[in-house]
Amino acid sequence: MKKVGNQSYFMSKPINILSTACIVGPKEKDGPLNAYFDQCLEDEFWGENSWEKAESKIIKETVNTAIAKSKIASSSIDFVFAGDLLNQCISSSFGLRESNIPFFGIFGACSTFGEALTLGSMTIDGDFATNVVCAASSHFCSAEKQFRFPLELGNQRAPSSQWTVTGSGAAVLSKDGEGPYVTAITPGKIVDMGIKDANNMGAAMAGAAQDTLLCHFKDTGRNPSYYDAIFTGDLGHVGKDILIDLMETKGYNIKANYNDCGVLIFDKEQQDTHSGGSGCGCSASVFCGYISHMFKEGKYKKVLLMPTGALMNSTTSQQGESIPGIAHAVAIEATCPNL
Amino acid sequence: MDWTMVLKAFILGGIICVIGQILIDKTKLTPARILVAFVTTGAILGGLGWYKHLINWAGCGASVPLTGFGNLLAKGAIEEVKTNGLIGAFTGGTKAAAAGIAAAIFFGYIASLVSKPKIKKQ
Amino acid sequence: MKPINSKEEYATYVDQKTPNSPILKNCFNAFWVGGLICALGQIIFEICKTRGIDETTSYTIVSISLIFISAFLTALNIFNKIGKFAGAGSLVPITGFANSIVSPAMEYKSEGYVMGVGAKMFTVAGPVLVYGISTSIIIGILYIIFNTQSITLI
Numbered sequence: 001m002k003k004v005g006n007q008s009y010f011m012s013k014p015i016n017i018l019s020t021a022c023i024v025g026p027k028e029k030d031g032p033l034n035a036y037f038d039q040c041l042e043d044e045f046w047g048e049n050s051w052e053k054a055e056s057k058i059i060k061e062t063v064n065t066a067i068a069k070s071k072i073a074s075s076s077i078d079f080v081f082a083g084d085l086l087n088q089c090i091s092s093s094f095g096l097r098e099s100n101i102p103f104f105g106i107f108g109a110c111s112t113f114g115e116a117l118t119l120g121s122m123t124i125d126g127d128f129a130t131n132v133v134c135a136a137s138s139h140f141c142s143a144e145k146q147f148r149f150p151l152e153l154g155n156q157r158a159p160s161s162q163w164t165v166t167g168s169g170a171a172v173l174s175k176d177g178e179g180p181y182v183t184a185i186t187p188g189k190i191v192d193m194g195i196k197d198a199n200n201m202g203a204a205m206a207g208a209a210q211d212t213l214l215c216h217f218k219d220t221g222r223n224p225s226y227y228d229a230i231f232t233g234d235l236g237h238v239g240k241d242i243l244i245d246l247m248e249t250k251g252y253n254i255k256a257n258y259n260d261c262g263v264l265i266f267d268k269e270q271q272d273t274h275s276g277g278s279g280c281g282c283s284a285s286v287f288c289g290y291i292s293h294m295f296k297e298g299k300y301k302k303v304l305l306m307p308t309g310a311l312m313n314s315t316t317s318q319q320g321e322s323i324p325g326i327a328h329a330v331a332i333e334a335t336c337p338n339l
Numbered sequence: 340m341d342w343t344m345v346l347k348a349f350i351l352g353g354i355i356c357v358i359g360q361i362l363i364d365k366t367k368l369t370p371a372r373i374l375v376a377f378v379t380t381g382a383i384l385g386g387l388g389w390y391k392h393l394i395n396w397a398g399c400g401a402s403v404p405l406t407g408f409g410n411l412l413a414k415g416a417i418e419e420v421k422t423n424g425l426i427g428a429f430t431g432g433t434k435a436a437a438a439g440i441a442a443a444i445f446f447g448y449i450a451s452l453v454s455k456p457k458i459k460k461q
Numbered sequence: 462m463k464p465i466n467s468k469e470e471y472a473t474y475v476d477q478k479t480p481n482s483p484i485l486k487n488c489f490n491a492f493w494v495g496g497l498i499c500a501l502g503q504i505i506f507e508i509c510k511t512r513g514i515d516e517t518t519s520y521t522i523v524s525i526s527l528i529f530i531s532a533f534l535t536a537l538n539i540f541n542k543i544g545k546f547a548g549a550g551s552l553v554p555i556t557g558f559a560n561s562i563v564s565p566a567m568e569y570k571s572e573g574y575v576m577g578v579g580a581k582m583f584t585v586a587g588p589v590l591v592y593g594i595s596t597s598i599i600i601g602i603l604y605i606i607f608n609t610q611s612i613t614l615i
Contacts, residue, residue, distance in 0.1 A: 027458070044458050050571035141458060150568035151456040152535050153585065154544015154551050154560050155370050156363065156487070159480040194468030195475060197367065203475040242478055249464040340507040345500050352499025352554065353492035359549030360491035364482040370552055371585050374561065377553060378593040386600035399502030402520050403527060403554045404495070405589070411520075412593050416601035428601025432594055438521045439528060439555060440590065443562040444582065446532035451566035451578045454536035 002125070005219025008186040014336040015121045016177030018072065018131075020288035021065035023058050025140065025166025028277075028285065031266045036289035037167075038065055044141050044166055051142035052086060056095035059084065059137040059168045063096060066133060066170035066288075077101045077172070078129035081119050083112035084137045084280055085164075086146060091137050101133065110205075110234050111188070111309030112136040113169060113284035114328030120173045121182040121330070130175050137168030138279030147198075147314055158199035162236045162278035165265060169284025171292075180295045184220055184331035188212035190311065192324040198317045202239020202262075202275055205308040208325030209235060210246040212306060216329045217252065224254045228300045231291065232327070233283035233307030234262035236275035261286035261307075283307035291332075301334040344398050351393065351400030374405055381409025386417065411435050487548050494543070494550030502527055502554075524555055531556035535563040561585035 002009045021038050029040035039061075048054040059082065067074050080099065082092035083106040093105050108115035116134035123129045143164040144151055173182065193207035209232050217223055224230060224247075235243055240260040247254050261283045262276035287305055294300040306329040312321070359373055368376070381404075384390040390410040393401035401407050415435025419427030433440070465471050502523045509519035534540040540560050544551045551557055562582055569581035583590070 145568055150564035152538065152541050152564035152567055154541045156545055156548045159482055193471050200479055238479055245462050249462055345503045348503035349496035349500040353496030356491045356495025356550045356553045357488045359553040360488045363549055364484045364487055371588050373552060374558060374589045375592045378589050379596050382593060382596035382600060399506050399523055400499045403499045403502040405553055405558055408555060409593055412597035413600045416597040417604050420601045420604050425605060428598050431601060432597030439524045442525045442528040443559045446529055447563040447566040447582055448578060450532050450536035450563045451570045454567055456567050457538040
């Protein structure tokens with residue numbers, strides 16, 4: 001048994017991240033992480049006639065790129081774990097319908113990429129698979145259409161609102177390889193802090209992020225300084241500050257090495273993205289682009305990635321429900337101590 | 340041209356919009372709720388016969404905001420009631436506001452034929 | 462900072478942490494853009510008047526003209542930028558009503574012209590018509606009840 005403490009697990013085998021790939025939209029291209037993406041689109045349609053088709057194409061091409069970079073034949077991939085924000089996970093299932101790989105469509109709102117990495121690692125560790133693909137995507141326009149308002153509606157965005165990332169990230173995990181490795185996971189519980197404001201997702205998810213982070217430290221005996229960097233998925237500027245405060249009240253100072261993918265992906269001042277980026281594609285593309293690049297360059301040796309999700313939809317918010325959050329922590333290290 | 344009326348329209352129209360803006364920023368109401376609140380308020384003020392004073396003072400400053408649309412509906416219903424009785428309550432409002440509703444539907448349909456949504460660029 | 466022990470404490474803390482809308486700037490922009498739209502309406506009205514068109518028809522012409530301008534700017538992908546800048550300034554005038562009909566029509570075109578454009582056109586403006594028309598009917602009925610001398614019941 002690999003379980004430690006309440007809800008954390010050390011992998012008993014080296015789970016290699018063989019390759020990663022990410023494709024993002026034009027706004028992300030103008031952002032500070034531009035240099036780390038595999039491909040940036042010139043427009044949100046990408047030659048398709050609907051946002052949904054464009055998003056499917058993005059996830060399809062991202063998965064194909066990741067598989068091509070891993071140099072594994074796609075017939076040797078045992079499973080793909082993929083998800084997105086659209087109803088019934090259509091971007092993933094339509095994007096991957098021709099992939100010919102056994103498919104698990106997953107939903108964890110914006111934490112989907114963390115969920116995919118967690119499930120992928122468990123599947124390999126449990127000897128159910130040799131190679132798996134983990135992917136997630138989101139699209140600004142399809143998300144606005146489904147969750148908010150038509151694009152052409154002349155409304156103002158609240159200062160705490162976030163900008164859904166157009167993009168997708170995919171990672172190929174394998175039994176064999178030379179790292180970096182997924183070494184530990186802490187799947188998160190659903191935590192509801194009672195926040196009802198759909199324009200303040202960061203605050204709604206910060207409680208879940210705190211819960212998972214505390215569990216991870218307690219279970220594994222690690223502390224924040226164990227990691228070169230800790231990343232949450234899309235708490236944004238508001239949620240990031242809240243998480244720092246919340247952790248401080250529990251006696252952990254994470255200020256020095258903590259950042260948020262949603263904060264990193266856009267330039268708040270130049271790009272008018274208010275509280276920062278969000279969406280499944282946010283943590284997925286930042287991890288598959290920026291963070292894995294830093295591993296390659298040797299700048300990071302130990303990273304805790306913790307994609308965060310707000311588990312709600314427009315029906316629940318119209319019915320006056322509060323917004324439950326979730327966060328899954330995945331520890332990624334350049335060397336594998338349990339080898 | 341009566342430029343004082345234009346100035347009055349500017350001032351009253353601006354003030355009504357500021358009330359809307361305060362509602363948006365302070366109450367986090369969605370655009371649909373703001374529009375509903377304005378049209379209903381306008382209809383009630385129109386029904387009480389108060390809104391016509393604003394229109395007399397500022398013309399389009401009172402008629403162009405959605406409160407004016409509400410007023411038009413209420414005024415139409417009352418006028419028709421006077422001539423047609425109960426049936427007028429059902430026909431009058433929509434009849435008075437028909438031009439606005441029909442124009443928005445028609446132009447909306449045309450717009451959807453010729454144009455596509457685009458992302459907000461800075 | 463103090464530990465947070467309840468949802469209420471968290472809500473108060475989040476309120477402090479969340480940046481507020483720049484309300485003064487927003488109100489200023491709403492004032493002059495909204496004012497300008499109404500002034501433009503008044504100019505159209507005055508032009509109608511000099512041509513000898515009666516008042517009711519003139520107001521109708523003003524509405525149709527502003528609705529057309531709003532639909533045109535929405536189709537050119539410009540209206541949302543004005544809306545982002547002006548907030549209620551472009552939402553509250555009839556231009557906002559037009560935009561709320563035109564924008565979903567464009568957005569849902571990908572679902573076809575009947576169930577997409579046709580059905581979704583009223584996702585934002587539908588409630589306005591429901592509440593506006595219902596209120597006017599209630600007002601008409603109340604008028605019958607409270608002014609029975611002046612009207613004839615069927």
